[in-house]
Amino acid sequence: MRSIIVNMVPEETCMAILEDGELQAVEMERSSHSHLVGNIYKGRVQNVLPGMQAAFVDIGTGKNAFLYIGDGLPHETIESMPQNARIHIGQSLPIQIVKDAIGTKGPRATMHISLPGRNVVLMPTAAYIGMSRRIEDEAERARLHAIAERICPKGMGLIIRTVAAGQSEENLAADVRYLVRLWESILARYRLKSKGSALLYRDADLLIRLVRDRFSADVDELVIDDKEAYQRVCSLVEAISPELVGRIRYYEAKTPIFKAYHIEEEIDKLGAREVELKSGGFLVIDKTEALTVIDVNTGKYVGKTNLGDTVYQTNLEAAAEILKQIRLRDIGGIIIVDFIDMEKESQKEELLAYMRGQVKHDRTKTNIVDITSLGLVEITRKKTRQNIDSIVYSECPICHGRGRIESPETVAIRISRDIRRMERKSHAREGYEIEVHETVAEELQANQLMMNLAAEFGTDIKVTVKPGMHPENYTILQQS
Structure with a gap:
């Protein structure tokens, strides 16, 4: 059974997809975070980088959008473009955001506009007909392709979406007509707007x-806990897919909807560094600025046969969980997986084939590149929006994102060095008062470091715990 569960509060909308009760996908949107992907702007070129075939475009959001001028065109085509046809500073142009601003990087934009409808995606600037890879029946693909060729506006392109399978030509044509009108209204606004963004x-x-x-025919229920949102969705579905209205349900029980469907605890787990495997093994997921690294460990799993089979079975189980975690956490960019070493080349190939088969079901473009000589599997996954991690969590104010802090012993040794340095300059006749974190105070007392220093310099040293002090910080007051 496939379910979509929606929890709504004024500040946040959260959607979860369940397959037989197991969490398969989660997406979150907050009113405080501006979502730009899909938006179309009249942008103004602020800077052109000829060496990178790119430009920075002001879209009026505070961060300039990065625009690759080639946008998928061959290098020879770009070079052959007349000089006056190329982008220049001050030029206005319509662009669409394809990737949200993440961290210090601004949003990514394209000049190839795409307008998604229920059954098709209209591409006003690209004469191309595409088909969802999830439509696997060859006869249906041929039927839909023939329809697309008949209804596609001249000079434009179409992508047939998965939900279009089985739909009539009239339904698809109606979708196209609506999207063409939408594009014409966007162009009209573009012409009316001033020279600015x-x-x-x-x-x-x-x-x-x-x-x-x-929300398509393969979804058994759509459950929403907000009455206004429920009514809004019912009205929309009645207009575009009336046969699905009966599958929409308003949740009004007192128990919070995510708690009732056991989603809350699963979302909480998405922030964990370690992920347990049913066999007793576990994954360790570490994120860096450049890439995400996932390490596979056998843990308590010792297998029932030989070591080679134990390793292979653990890696297979880990591969399934890794792809699930990548999807749930919406991890994008470069991903490196350090599987447990396998000696047989056949097992390595089987593992890659399994992963490549599984990523076909991921809505986000994912590529299993290869396995290196060191046994590392390289994965790339398209990154478009802020993921759950970046929305829910912020940098730790204690370690500032390092994931670790100095040990109490290290801080205690730094204090001793500072006192020795201060004594070399001038002797503290009245002694010292040191304010420290509680853990450092315990360390100083346990190793008798301050007692030894006091004896060495013939002075008093008083240690005071200061509530709220950072574990790595301390204050030394010299009583002259």
């Missing part, structure tokens, strides 16, 4: 995107 089209919020992109 401006928002021309705002993509739908999470709730509407959910209905548009995920």
Whole structure:
């Protein structure tokens, strides 16, 4: 049974997809975070980087968007473009955001506009017909492709979406007509706007995107805990897929919806560094600025046969969980997986084949690159939005993102060095008062370091615990 569960409060919308009660996907959108992906702007070019074939475009959001000028065009095509056709500073142009601003990086933009509808995606600037890879029946693919060729506006392109399977030509044509009108209205606003940057089209919020992109015939129920949102969704589905209205349900029980469906505790686990495997092994997931590293460990699992089979079975189990965690946490960019070493080349190939088969079900483009001579599997995954980790968590104020702090012993030794340095300059006749964190005070008392220093310099040293002090910080007051 496939379920979509939606929890809504004024500050946040959170959506979870369950397959037979097991969490398969989660997406969150907060009112305090501006979601830009899908938005179309009239941008103004601020800077051009000829060496990178790129430009920075002001879209009026405070951070310039990065635009690759080639946008998928061959290098020879870009070079052959007449000089006056190339982008220049001060130029205005319509662009669409394809990747949200993440960290210090601004949003990524494209000049290839795409407008998603229920059954098709209209591409006003690209004459191309594409098909969802999830439509596997060859006869249906051929039927839909023929329809697309008939209804596609001249000079534009279409992508047939998964939900279009089985739909009539009239339904698809109606979708196209609506999207063409939408594009014409965007162009009209573009012409009317002043020379500065401006928002021309705002993509739908999470709730509407959910209905548009995920609510289809393979979903058994859509449960929403907000009455207004429930009514809004019912009205929309009645208009685009009336046969699915009966699957929408309003949740009004007193128990919070995510608690009732056991989603709350699963989302909490997504912040954990370690992920346990059913066999007794475990994963360790570490994120860096450049990439995400996942380490596979056998843990308590010793297997029932030989070592080679134990390792292979652990790696297979780990591969399934890794792909699930990547999807749930929406990890993007470069991912390196350090599987347990396998001696047989056949097992390595089987592992790669299994992973490549599984990523076909991921809505986000994921590529299993290869396995290196060191046994590391390279994965790349498209990154478009802020993931759960960046929305829910912020940098630790204690370690500042390092993941560790100096040990109490290290801080105690630094204190002793500072006191010796101060004594070399001038002797403290009245002694010293040191303010420290509680753990450092315990360390100083346990190793008698301050007692030894007091005896060495013939002075008094008083240690005081200061509540709220950072564990690595301390204050030394010299009583002259």
